[in-house]
Amino acid sequence: MGLSYAEENYLKAILKLSGSPDGTVSTNAIAAQLDTSAASVTDMLKKLSDKELITYQRYKGASLSEEGQRVATSLLRKHRLWEVFLVQSLGMTWDEVHEIAEELEHIQSDRLIERLDNFLGHPKFDPHGDPIPNKQGRYTLRAQIPLSTLVSGQSGMIIGVKEDDSPFLKHLNDKGLSIGKIVRVLTIDEYDHGLLLRMEGDDVVLSGQVADHILVKPVA
Ligand SMILES: [Zn+2]
Numbered sequence: 001m002g003l004s005y006a007e008e009n010y011l012k013a014i015l016k017l018s019g020s021p022d023g024t025v026s027t028n029a030i031a032a033q034l035d036t037s038a039a040s041v042t043d044m045l046k047k048l049s050d051k052e053l054i055t056y057q058r059y060k061g062a063s064l065s066e067e068g069q070r071v072a073t074s075l076l077r078k079h080r081l082w083e084v085f086l087v088q089s090l091g092m093t094w095d096e097v098h099e100i101a102e103e104l105e106h107i108q109s110d111r112l113i114e115r116l117d118n119f120l121g122h123p124k125f126d127p128h129g130d131p132i133p134n135k136q137g138r139y140t141l142r143a144q145i146p147l148s149t150l151v152s153g154q155s156g157m158i159i160g161v162k163e164d165d166s167p168f169l170k171h172l173n174d175k176g177l178s179i180g181k182i183v184r185v186l187t188i189d190e191y192d193h194g195l196l197l198r199m200e201g202d203d204v205v206l207s208g209q210v211a212d213h214i215l216v217k218p219v220a
Contacts, residue, residue, distance in 0.1 A: 003051075005106050008075055009034065010044050011053060014064055015072035026061040073137040079105040080126035080133075081116050087127040088120065094127040094178065095169030128169075129160020129179055129215060145218065147183070148193065148211035155184040156216030163213050172214070175204050182219060 003011075013033045017025040031041045049056035053068035064072060082104040086097040114135075124140055126132055131139035142159060150156050158181050161169065172178065176199065183204070186196045193208030206214075 002108075003071070006044065007048060007051075007053075008071065008106060010041075010048060011064065011068050011072040012075050014054065014062055015069065015076070018063065024057075024061045024063045030062070070137060073133045075105050077133040077135075077137075078107070078113055080130060081113060081120065081123070083126045083128070084120050084123045084132070085116060093169075093173060094164075095166045095173055097127065098164050098166070125159075127179060128164045129158075130164075143217055144215040146212050147195070147206075147214040147216045148208055150185045150216065150218065152185045152188055155182055155219045157182045157219050158214060159217050160215035161213060162215060168210075168213065171210065175206065176200075176202070177204070177214070183216070 010030070013030055014025050017023075017029050017033055027038050027041050027045065030045075031038045034041070045054065045056045045062050048054045048062070048068070052065055053071065054062045054064055056062045079101045082101040083094075083097045086092045086100060087094055092100075117135075122134075124132055125142075129142075129144070131141060133139040144159055145156075146162070147156060147158070158177060158179055160179070161172070177183070181199055183197045183199045186198050186203070188195055189208075193211070195206045195208070195211050197204040197206060
């Protein structure tokens with residue numbers, strides 16, 4: 001079925017906002033997510049509903065149909081596999097790949113994606129730590145908590161970020177932080193919740209807000 005980029009982006013936005021497969025998302029939430037007007041969202045939701053990709057109820061909002069969910073999950077799979085490729089095989093940094101993957105994810109070729117998946121060795125997580133759905137649309141979730149919830153003396157391995165926009169990732173790059181690095185909390189500022197961390201022998205200072213957007217797996 002041929003869908004436009006815009007239609008695909010709506011399905012992805014609904015999946016992202018719904019939290020659960022049958023979750024209903026309001027028109028306003030979609031408008032805010034896609035930075036567009038409620039009127040254009042309503043138009044598009046009617047279109048997607050005609051194509052039976054969503055269930056749309058006028059004052060409640062939209063939820064994905066089974067087919068809509070399949071399409072949205074496959075977009076996530078393509079997006080995240082391309083991100084792994086761009087980082088692992090082309091040597092790009094994790095702050096530059098999201099925008100490019102936003103375009104690559106719309107290429108319609110199951111065969112290309114299966115080849116890519118094989119080539120990469122079936123990765124389970126993208127460079128930002130987000131799970132990659134398999135062909136059947138299933139994915140693994142990991143135990144992850146915000147870095148800001150560790151107490152002093154505790155260590156964690158960075159496994160993801162809550163935000164994948166470039167300025168944020170660039171900030172992390174500048175601090176030397178990336179997926180897989182292990183950090184230990186030395187002190188926490190009681191006033192602004194800033195953290196002093198030890199990473200590979202170096203001290204790193206992070207604001208509480210930034211620490212809140214980094215996901216870690218506690219390590220003993
Ligand atoms: Zn991305």
